Ligand SMILES: O=C(O)CCC(=O)C(=O)O
């Protein structure tokens with residue numbers, strides 16, 4: 311009998327769990343690879359990659375997790391960044407989709423493959439190892455559950471690792487004698503992402519017919535041109551019953567834009583009004599760009615901030631690498647000064663992030679004028 315047939319997910323589903331209270335009792339068994347739970351009716355064979363607890367899902371509430379049908383005429387556009395009309399292509403994609411794939415982006419496939427395999431290497435470490443880099447309470451970097459987890463009663467089939475600037479402190483914990491290569495690759499990738507994000511931001515601002523000079527005359531404190539980034543490595547292990555679990559719950563990204571590498575494993579979906587959840591399958595060699603809340607605000611609502619989620623995959627382990635790009639915390643953001651009738655009030659990035667961390671998707675409505 312194959313492994314899959316040993317799973318019985320009708321009554322229970324399993325969730326990936328790192329921070330739940332039972333962690334203290336489960337920690338002592340973190341080296342166990344397989345756990346067999348017997349019931350009078352059946353055996354549940356649970357593959358333990360890290361720390362997993364059994365969690366009941368309310369199937370009615372989670373009915374929305376079912377895959378939306380693919381409409382072949384309607385998919386996220388693929389934009390060649392070397393196209394002569396790239397400003398119009400990017401601008402239209404921002405307005406219509408808030409998301410697009412980019413090709414000819416100047417980031418070599420060998421670098422992307424290297425980052426991908428280093429991320430796999432990290433997530434394949436033992437749970438005990440990974441927990442050495444557990445994100446500190448209130449901290450931003452290291453290993454942990456998705457930051458949006460506290461807003462959802464159900465656990466996500468996901469583990470993450472966040473890098474801001476140098477990864478050296480945490481990498482030393484993971485590979486005391488062999489951490490340099492990991493750090494070098496992450497550094498190079500972050501630099502590449504930063505310049506690509508800047509290039510895309512300039513295209514977008516050009517489409518909105520604004521330039522640094524024009525904007526600086528209006529809002530002297532704006533520093534979107536000095537934006538920085540954070541790297542988020544995401545891991546979604548194979549899931550025995552993808553229809554009854556969620557990889558990453560629906561959310562919008564908070565900053566200006568996100569550049570995402572997704573491995574060859576499906577899972578990313580975006581929500582389209584009137585359509586529902588639409589898969590965004592990986593395009594070989596392409597990176598996915600999506601608009602975040604701050605660019606939605608700056609465009610005065612002209613660009614939608616993309617509501618997206620990840621569904622887990624039954625047979626393949628999904629890895630994704632997200633680069634979140636945004637202005638320094640003290641910068642003031644608001645609808646660009648040339649856009650009439652501002653729909654949102656201006657505020658600092660710090661204030662917006664704080665609103666988002668308390669109210670999640672309601673944050674935008676709280677700053678509506
Ligand atoms: O894994 C993915 O495809 C999406 C990740 C994501 O949405 C995020 O990290 O914010």
Ligand SMILES: [Fe+2]
Nearest residue numbers: 561562563618
């Ligand atoms: Fe996201």
